[in-house]
Amino acid sequence: MKAQSGRVFRLRARGPVACFSRPEMKVERVSYEVMTPSAARGLLEAVLWKPAIRWQVHEITVLAPIAWTSFRRNEVKQRMSEGVTFFADDSDRRAQRNTVALRDVDYVVSASFHLTEKAGPEDSVRKFEEMFERRLEKGQTFQAPYLGCREFVAAVEPAPEQVRPIEPELDRSLGWMFYDFDYRGEETVPLFFEARLERGRMKVPTLEQVLKAQVGAGEERR
Amino acid sequence: MMLNALYAYAQREGLLEDPDVELLAVDALIVVGSDGRFLSLTPTTDERGRGLKRAVPRIPKRTVAIQPGFFVDNARYVLGWGGDAAKAKKNPERAEAFQAVVHAVAKETNDPGAQAVAAFLSKLEKQLPKVVEQREEWTGEERLAFRWSGDEEGTLVHERPALREAWARRRGAEGVGDRAARRMRCLVTGEIGPVARLHPSIKNVPGAQSSGAALVSFNEEAFCSQGLTQGENAPVSRAAAEGYATALNHMLSRDGDRRYRQGVSLGEGAVVVFWTREPDPVVDTLLNVLDFPQPAQAVHFAESPLRGLEPGKFDATRFYAMTLGGNAARVVVRDWFELAIRDLKHNVLGYFDELKLEGRRERPLSVWDAVRAVEPPGARGIPPDLGTKLIGAALGGRPFPRELLAAALRRLRVPDKDDGASFLLHTRCALIKATLRRPPHGIKPMEVSVSLNPDSPEVPYQLGRLFAVLERLQWIALEGVNTSIKDRYFGAAMANPGVVFPRLLQLSNHHLAKLLGRSKGSARWVEKLIAEVMGRLPPRGWSTTLKLEEQGQFAIGYYHQRQDFFTRRDED
Numbered sequence: 001m002k003a004q005s006g007r008v009f010r011l012r013a014r015g016p017v018a019c020f021s022r023p024e025m026k027v028e029r030v031s032y033e034v035m036t037p038s039a040a041r042g043l044l045e046a047v048l049w050k051p052a053i054r055w056q057v058h059e060i061t062v063l064a065p066i067a068w069t070s071f072r073r074n075e076v077k078q079r080m081s082e083g084v085t086f087f088a089d090d091s092d093r094r095a096q097r098n099t100v101a102l103r104d105v106d107y108v109v110s111a112s113f114h115l116t117e118k119a120g121p122e123d124s125v126r127k128f129e130e131m132f133e134r135r136l137e138k139g140q141t142f143q144a145p146y147l148g149c150r151e152f153v154a155a156v157e158p159a160p161e162q163v164r165p166i167e168p169e170l171d172r173s174l175g176w177m178f179y180d181f182d183y184r185g186e187e188t189v190p191l192f193f194e195a196r197l198e199r200g201r202m203k204v205p206t207l208e209q210v211l212k213a214q215v216g217a218g219e220e221r222r
Numbered sequence: 223m224m225l226n227a228l229y230a231y232a233q234r235e236g237l238l239e240d241p242d243v244e245l246l247a248v249d250a251l252i253v254v255g256s257d258g259r260f261l262s263l264t265p266t267t268d269e270r271g272r273g274l275k276r277a278v279p280r281i282p283k284r285t286v287a288i289q290p291g292f293f294v295d296n297a298r299y300v301l302g303w304g305g306d307a308a309k310a311k312k313n314p315e316r317a318e319a320f321q322a323v324v325h326a327v328a329k330e331t332n333d334p335g336a337q338a339v340a341a342f343l344s345k346l347e348k349q350l351p352k353v354v355e356q357r358e359e360w361t362g363e364e365r366l367a368f369r370w371s372g373d374e375e376g377t378l379v380h381e382r383p384a385l386r387e388a389w390a391r392r393r394g395a396e397g398v399g400d401r402a403a404r405r406m407r408c409l410v411t412g413e414i415g416p417v418a419r420l421h422p423s424i425k426n427v428p429g430a431q432s433s434g435a436a437l438v439s440f441n442e443e444a445f446c447s448q449g450l451t452q453g454e455n456a457p458v459s460r461a462a463a464e465g466y467a468t469a470l471n472h473m474l475s476r477d478g479d480r481r482y483r484q485g486v487s488l489g490e491g492a493v494v495v496f497w498t499r500e501p502d503p504v505v506d507t508l509l510n511v512l513d514f515p516q517p518a519q520a521v522h523f524a525e526s527p528l529r530g531l532e533p534g535k536f537d538a539t540r541f542y543a544m545t546l547g548g549n550a551a552r553v554v555v556r557d558w559f560e561l562a563i564r565d566l567k568h569n570v571l572g573y574f575d576e577l578k579l580e581g582r583r584e585r586p587l588s589v590w591d592a593v594r595a596v597e598p599p600g601a602r603g604i605p606p607d608l609g610t611k612l613i614g615a616a617l618g619g620r621p622f623p624r625e626l627l628a629a630a631l632r633r634l635r636v637p638d639k640d641d642g643a644s645f646l647l648h649t650r651c652a653l654i655k656a657t658l659r660r661p662p663h664g665i666k667p668m669e670v671s672v673s674l675n676p677d678s679p680e681v682p683y684q685l686g687r688l689f690a691v692l693e694r695l696q697w698i699a700l701e702g703v704n705t706s707i708k709d710r711y712f713g714a715a716m717a718n719p720g721v722v723f724p725r726l727l728q729l730s731n732h733h734l735a736k737l738l739g740r741s742k743g744s745a746r747w748v749e750k751l752i753a754e755v756m757g758r759l760p761p762r763g764w765s766t767t768l769k770l771e772e773q774g775q776f777a778i779g780y781y782h783q784r785q786d787f788f789t790r791r792d793e794d
Contacts, residue, residue, distance in 0.1 A: 024438045027440060027441075027552060030555050065404075070610070075444070097549075098549070100558060115758075174223065175226050176412050178409075187449070188448035188450065190406070190450070
């Protein structure tokens, strides 16, 4: 049985506001200039997610020029967890925080998926391929797709054949970008990769490549 | 990329040559003999009262815990002296901790300088009165360093090679032995190593605590993810954390008459700092044209205010700017720019172009002047948001904020007594013009000319002109007045022309009659002008209310017509 989908799916996501918070600036939020792979995965999973599949983002194409906006909001500073009840307007539990967000974003996410060990005998690559296509075409989602923060709604649709990416200076470094969390060990480890924007496209490495670079550089796992 | 760019700047400027030291003002030197005898207390302050800046071993970041510096610290640690009763309570403990370090190092290195200091501290109790009487006042905050009489003039004890080595060893051991420092990939350098748990604080950011605030911090549980604590949420190596903080502190420090060495103050709540990847004079030009004017630069302005914005060698290199504000213990990045110098120059020239308005000033309108001109009288300054957006218009080519239009109009309606009327009128109208021409998202831009445009089809503009003509008429008819129609009716005419203008025209009839008795020529001239302007108004009567943008046009029309009277008089 084929475990890897050979097809590359392309999803277009647009929205008036987006904030892909940089980890170092996540208290007084400042966004990355380009959507992060984990945010892109979130969009794909909003359309189709099953324990049997795992999405791999290959490329993020930037269609709209990178524009910024900023605002302040009252946000809660405490986590809601079991046994904790509080009102969001309780002034002791709120903090005013600034957000520097992106405005009028437009992306095309290219991705494929592979089956995980959770896939049962009744699951096949073909089945999920068709499900995803059908759901995306109809605009069905499990949850509202969003751009970095839940409150920044994304409009999601199949990408057209031809897209025109923005053209900043060729080959621009975006620095070390958050890739995803590695949950396998005892402690959660954030993973980073060196992001570049080339002719309006950001290539995304595979999880294996990121982990290999990590081990090669000598991170200790605990 | 922000932290990368700051770190790169610190490296380029040589601010990090030795990561174990930082540049701090030392207020006084304690000179000791080899046997530990106290010789003198030498103040280092210059005529301005500022202490000498010296590379000193980094003093630990402390809140309530007692953590001594290395051979340099404030008087409460070094002498156990100073501070009010509450603060002085822990002085003995502090002095003890400081002494412990000195004794340990003296033993470890056998360095005569260190031993002299150790000997001095051993008999501190006896010598303290002699030290204390050397200075009139002690707050406890005086930063003190040691000099050993056996050293050449100028060398301080902590600068002796053996002690520098000892300090580097201590710092190294801290990093390795620190249980909490987890090894992770640094998101600035990409290298894997121990991460900084707490980041150094940034000082001199408006709105933040005066003792300094952190740019990267996680002080509430909602700010943390996945069970990570403090600095682990944003892994940054200690070197990179110290690097970016040093760069920011360097740019935000005071320099001569400047409020910020490399930043422009945007009112009371925000500051913008900027730098370039390669050294480029564009930064100096921007500081000069965007900041509070320095007398020394006035000559330069007179020659060519925007010189330095012509195409240059490094046009393709990158320019960075960061607008910072404070939020109690945190530093907030309000805005962030990264663009090629070429685009920056284009944006800045465009910004000054939008602000260009016929009038008395050749000098470009600085952000500082602009912010001051729209500040509400007596209030605590404008919201930092406005300055932030204004700098966005200047550096980033973004729209002028609508708040600016509102603030400028509000100030036109209620001018201050000691405003320096024509000067601020020009500034405020220039800002209104710029906002009308480059309005925020979703509002249609308007064509607004630099000088009078009598054929403008815009009704509010013509109403503004009419108001200026009526004001002029009153002035020449009554030969000067204490309270003019401008003082009494300007705001109302701008907002509700339908209510005010009929009354004003009635008044003008009296003024005309009066003028006719004295100077037929003038009366006829004004009458013709009124007829001309009225001819451009729609026949169906007065508009009752004007919207914000229309009020802006009104103000511009008024300003242009008024300016036209001045130029005419100069020509006559």
